[in-house]
Amino acid sequence: MIKRIASSLSLVLIVCSVAVAQLPGEKDGRMLLPNGWWLSPAGTSIDLSDLPLNAALSPDQRYLVVTHGGMSKPVLMLVDLNEHKVVQTVPVKDSWLGIVFHGKTLYVSGGNQNCVYTFSLEGGKLRAARTIQFAQPRTSGYPPKGTYAWAAGLDVNRNDLAVVFRGDSTLRYYNLKSRKIQKVRLDGMPYYCKYLSDGTLLVSMWSSKRIEAFRGKRLLYRVATGDHPTEIAVRGSYAFVANANDNSVSVIDLRTRKAVANVSTTIYPDSPEGSTTNSVCVTNSGKYVLAANADNNSLTVIDISNIKRPVPVGFIPVGWYPTKVLELKDGTVLVLNGKGNCSYANPEHQYIGRLLKGTLSFFKFPDAKELAEYTKQVYMDTPYRPAASKEATFESGNP
Template identity: 55%
Template structure:
């Protein structure tokens, strides 16, 4: 019996009434977690993975089948120790885990020999598979290990006695003769992702930072192919006539005729044509019989099934999988194997687990579906994904609200101020507010430390069901400015945070990290909305008297150069003073931009570092700066037409009893309800969507398009009463005592840049500096490695 038995029936058409039923999804008061047969993620999207799964370590990224398909070798590149895991495909059990100093993406079997990319160790590890176990056989070096060199090896392949491996750190391609160990290399035209040999020895390379793939004969480029943005994984037909390349940043797969050397098709992998970015196809494979192509949509948590025809591959349906799939393979017996980079759900971290090591990946086993089963799976995928095309122009209909439900409709709000802070959970700050769903035992920065934030939440709206889309700050500053995080950021941050050598290049300056459509400032410019930036995507000058540097070209004429970005030695109150100077000048000229983005980062704290302010003093300064800013705007002439949105970029530096993504946020405006609690499930993308609707801007990604706008927090009956700042209740200049807990360790931590401290240790230092008691023992994820680096 042929396991691949879908009848020739192009794209499954679902009824209009079915689509309408999906639009009625109500997120009021829903909490993340298991609900019936599905799981609600903290981002408001649903999971209902097909098949069965096995738990892996963090961020499983790639896999290779043994020649007899008895075993699957999986490489991991998450926050935990890099691993190669060997899975017995008959028993569905992990039979071996081998720790590596580093690993990133590249893995392939050549006979019984397994080759694994060593990432910033700048080597390729080789193993021999014998009697169901892997035995190390060699380490093939291409440069000195980090930090002496950082070529950062990625995808690889082997043909006869030749190993080819691409290096993302310096955009090079390397060959090694496995017999003589001689090497040669060339520079490429962009940052590579992976490479695949054809049977004739030609090598196809995908260029991650470009829109192209290149075909090489040795070191000579013989052809170039235009692809979509962020070309990643490559699949070749058995006859090498056709290649398929997944394009992560524009929801597509490129089909290439390698005989004629022409691109023959671009196939949409998203649920709807012309969807904005947000499907993120980052892996592709061909079934053994050559009849189907499968693409893994990382941010849609699904597979697109495409049927190959003489006119090209055509989508015929979707399969629901786990959270953020990174690899898909199909065995000869018709089993679909899927690596889910973030597993099957999110979790609370009331026991102080670190979010970066909580999300263990999974391996899914799915029987290749027939036509009826694929129809069922397709309906499930549509039900799981809240994005619908209509939401590009309008949101869920909510009349009589100052937040327009349709893009371009008028709003009484004309000025938006968007404040991004650093890393706090809801329970750490608001756990003492009885009106909301808090856990007072987890409070570190309660009302005594944050009187303004508490007063604002009480006077306006307490948001107790608000979640950061991000796990950590590298993602967070992208989600907070683009409502999206590219696969480059998702797959690169763990190497940086775990101290394995990757650069922190996630807040401007690295084109590969940028979404196709850019950030909120690009959107404003495109639609004629005035904007100004204060500290976001800004590199601080070591000399505080000199201008700082905007990391995105577009910001260079739209930012306050004297407003500092990340710098924990510079007070948030001083940041407020600089903002106020600039705001006052603009106000006098009637030139206040309609969109203002303001970074106030010091609630991150400097722990117990000698000479630094105490964690409570730093958070109290941050609170005072927030209070001063709200006070100033609310006493200004534009208050009647203003709204202030405040959120943490992520919630990684603390515990929360509902979900590790739950975070602190505020909305302030004459049009915000008073003395209210809003239990609606909101996200970073919800806040972005709300601001976009106010400004008449369309969504940037599927995530802000699908997000629930904050209608329930607003009212058409304004209250123009201004806010009066609360004076600090503790000493804003209190410094850490000599010998404070963790101070010796803090001397070794780098706080000059974001995301450079071991997060779990840092959290305990902050906890004990305030509580004076032992932090509850954290629960580590499977095969936990060193504590995670982060802000």
């Protein structure tokens, strides 16, 4: 009996010690998440609301406006980049991905409100202007009322505002002078759109593994990409497309209208899908592309010196679930972290989705030595090991 009790106590102690060792929280300057991944984000950060999705820089790069898509009430946050602090929070009925400055006017997609909000930026403050309504707003009751259109990505070129709607698979143009709307039916679900300098509009087709190029209502061409193409960055005659479902960035030659490369963003060469590469930017030097990997909590640094043979050269640790990366003229890299830098307990049974808070990270683009250290840190923070998946065993006779 004594032996049995002693054995039971030993088992309890072992289980407890293992449990304590794996409790999430801060340890040695790093943050352990409940899923077993560690966070040690580069640089400094400030708090935002939950799930920051996208951001737009003011023309003078003094301010950044952030749109959110989480469980809390939707807001826009105006960040003073000189002071590194949020200086204004603007509630909106709904918002999602699209946000862009055109001069001092800010355009923001209204999500299921099926609209685009406009704001002016004056004296360091956002001031609401008119709302451009494309369809009847969608209600959240049951049965829902209104049109399921869902304003997603948008961009502005001269007098035309282009908006893609993922709910009803349409592209809609709004002429800023005449206020007339033109609708284009798309063959698939769109996500993001980007104007080129010649007026061509690139649209990433979220459901169709391609981008499509339009001149007005006319489809010019299609180019195959990876699965779930999301953000598009353009430098010169090349476009770079983040592919969220297959851990890659597609490189497209806009002159030949063909993909010339597809570069992996994974930490290990044989990693399965799941990095969720959702944002890309080209650095000021034009030598690198930064790709945000939401589910790896890191950026991949890609050398594009040889544009047809781009090579990943390292990684940078960031916060939990990065959703947007961009670089300022002074070399400061900004990263939106959708779930912030830590998890929170819910002792009073609070809904976890409402507890998470996003962050905005600031750090300088690293030199070679710093990148090597950052890369080492990313590997330390990652619990996934290729060997572990290959060593999985199964019970004999178990189908």
